[in-house]
Amino acid sequence: MRTVSACSSLVALLLLVTTLAIVPAAAEVIAARYAVTLVGFRIGEASARGAVSAAAYRVALDAHLTGLAEWLAHMRIALASSGEIRRGAVLPNAYATTAASERDTRTVRMALAAGNVRAVDISPPLDDESIRIPVSSAEKRNVLDPTSALIMAVPAGEALVGPAACNRTLQIYDGVVRFDLTMSYNGTRNVSAIGYDGPVSVCAVRYKPIAGHRYDSRSTKFMAQNHDIEVWLAPIERAHVVIPFHIGLRTMAGMAYVDAVELHLQPSGKTLKADR
Numbered sequence: 001m002r003t004v005s006a007c008s009s010l011v012a013l014l015l016l017v018t019t020l021a022i023v024p025a026a027a028e029v030i031a032a033r034y035a036v037t038l039v040g041f042r043i044g045e046a047s048a049r050g051a052v053s054a055a056a057y058r059v060a061l062d063a064h065l066t067g068l069a070e071w072l073a074h075m076r077i078a079l080a081s082s083g084e085i086r087r088g089a090v091l092p093n094a095y096a097t098t099a100a101s102e103r104d105t106r107t108v109r110m111a112l113a114a115g116n117v118r119a120v121d122i123s124p125p126l127d128d129e130s131i132r133i134p135v136s137s138a139e140k141r142n143v144l145d146p147t148s149a150l151i152m153a154v155p156a157g158e159a160l161v162g163p164a165a166c167n168r169t170l171q172i173y174d175g176v177v178r179f180d181l182t183m184s185y186n187g188t189r190n191v192s193a194i195g196y197d198g199p200v201s202v203c204a205v206r207y208k209p210i211a212g213h214r215y216d217s218r219s220t221k222f223m224a225q226n227h228d229i230e231v232w233l234a235p236i237e238r239a240h241v242v243i244p245f246h247i248g249l250r251t252m253a254g255m256a257y258v259d260a261v262e263l264h265l266q267p268s269g270k271t272l273k274a275d276r
Contacts, residue, residue, distance in 0.1 A: 030236075030243070033262040036065060039254035044075075046258070057090070058082040059147055076100050081147035084114065088153045091115045095145035095175070108175040116141045120175045128214060135178050135211040143173040149181070152233065152242045160235030161188055165242045166203035177212035181205055183231065191245055194262040196234055200245050205229040219252060226250055236265060 029051050036044040043065055050059030058081070065075040077099045083092035091114040098107045109121045117140035126132070149170045158164035166185040172178070183203045191200050207229065213220040228250035233242035247258040 030263070030265045032243075032260060032264070034258050035261050036063070036256070036258050038251070038256045045261075055086075056082070056084055057148075057151060059151075061147060074102050079147045081145050083112070083148055085151075085153075086114075088155070089115075090144060090148055090151045090153070092143075092145050092148040095147065097146075097174070110145060110173075110175045112143075112145070115143055117143065117173065122175060126176065131216070132176075132214050133211045135173070139178045139211050140173060143171050143178070146172055146174050150244065154235075154240055154242060156240065160237065160240065160242060161199045161201050163201075165201035165233050165235070166231075173212075178210040179212075180208040180210060182208065186230070189232070191232065191234070191260075193245070193260045195264040196245070196260070198234070200232040200234050201242065203231045203233060205231055222252055228255070234260075234263065 029049065032048045034046045034048075035042060036046065044063060046061060046063040048059065048061040050057065060080045061078070063075075063077045065077075077097065079095075079097040081092055081095045083090065083094070085091070092112050093114070094112065095110040096108065098105065100106075107123050110117060111119045149172045152165070152168070154160050154164050163185040166183045168183050170181040170183070172181060183205050185201065186204045187202045188199050189202060190198065207223040207226060209220050209224055226249075228248070230246075230248040231244050232246040234245040235242050243263075244258075245260045245263070249256050
């Protein structure tokens, strides 16, 4: 079962995808479609749909990967998150993901209280837990799940394209592995896709393992030393947030990319309440 766990963490990082916007009053809906390529070959796509208001959010992401590398062959991943937004802070309350390949399937469900983990259920249970670095109770506080982590609010008064869009550290826990993603501003560029045409902020990203990974994990060591991770963030004006438009990541199999093909924002006309 180790294959699905490793792939789930990698794809969660690869698909730094969110479809959310923060606005006062009624919820907004964003629908997005992304193409995934590895060493120049298209290996899959991801679709996402989310809704968010000033006080709450829900988002769902589905990815289908078929590929060149054995660990990416015929993989389907579904992720869903919901929670609250208070004073510009994203506070997840629920997270669930299922990763399935031709060989195995694993589901992770996590209950949180304003970003503090209350319970985790993994089915089937991990078979290598004894050789993983334990995640302490303190490391499960003030965290984001992999989907909620991708709601990136920009401080009021700061430009949506520029350093304020990038400069942040995301403390992430997926129910198994706890890690940080530190982002830093590296310039701007212009992009174009169905639904969006304009500037994006270019951010360098570093991966820092905290706990939950195997003591002998080659992939964790590789990611910790990886200097080839980059995210481009597109601005959503009314919501004053930024969302990923492009991700580049060096994997052990070569360079992988996630690129927006479509990105649409529209008001839902409905008020969204937080799940508790």
